[in-house]
Amino acid sequence: MCTQGGDWQGTLPRRGILLRGGALAALGLLPALGCAHRASAGSGELDEPLGGPPVWTRPLSDKYPVSAAYGIKGKWLAGHHTGIDFAVPAGTPVYAVSSGTVDIARYYSEYGYAVMLRMDDGHFVLSAHLSKISVKKAAKVQARTLLGETGASGRTTGPHLHFEVRTKRDYGSDIDPVSYLASKGVQLL
Known part of the structure; x- marks a missing residue:
């Protein structure tokens, strides 16, 4: 069904x-x-x-608690948290939320091991602080393609998934990931 x-x-x-x-x-x-x-x-x-x-889905197969909401003020370069963090055990599978192309699949500065997708709608979706990457740059993905596994790489205090949506590839072009997926018919929380 x-x-x-x-x-x-x-x-x-x-x-x-x-x-x-x-x-x-x-x-x-x-x-x-x-x-x-x-x-x-x-x-x-x-x-x-x-x-x-296109089919849209959540980046995690189960619902996990939010450990840091989007937009909270802090000492990040943008002045606020640019994504949403889910408290998950290390090794939890992370999936593509829809179809797109892998733009980044590597260690990505403070984000640690990360995968950034250029979605078919033109937005960019970043999954960060991974322990394992399962895709390669330029690969085509669909909803539910395994991207990697959660971890605590980069600047972090423990294992979690940092899930971020951007209008451009560049840092600082972030938008609310909950609202973005809701506009696609997906309830993230």
Whole structure:
């Protein structure tokens, strides 16, 4: 079934079948014109959109407590916290929130090991303080592509995910990540 956040839960009855929304709905597998996806070869899992609007999701598979909200005042260069921090154990998987291209996948100054995506809508999304990076620069990603694992690299006091959204690649062009994902139909908190 297709969940409210656009996530698919379930499997196809046959491997390798390619069906569009209307056919899936007719078989009772999806609501009409909702969540049409393609099956990975041999897996039976639905994982790629078949046209239509892009799929959006959260960067973490579960909800975790916020340890630092977006915009709080502090001694950062921007004068405020430029992203949102989630208190997570080291090694927690971090995922792409939608389709885009890997712009940065390396140690990135005070952000430590980080992945920055240029999203297909033109925004930039940064996942920072990772312990492991699972993608390479210039790689194409989709929603739920594994980017890496959380950690405590860079300037940090403990393991967490720093999730930041920018209008440009440059520091200081940040926008509220909660509002950004909400505009895409995803509830981050």
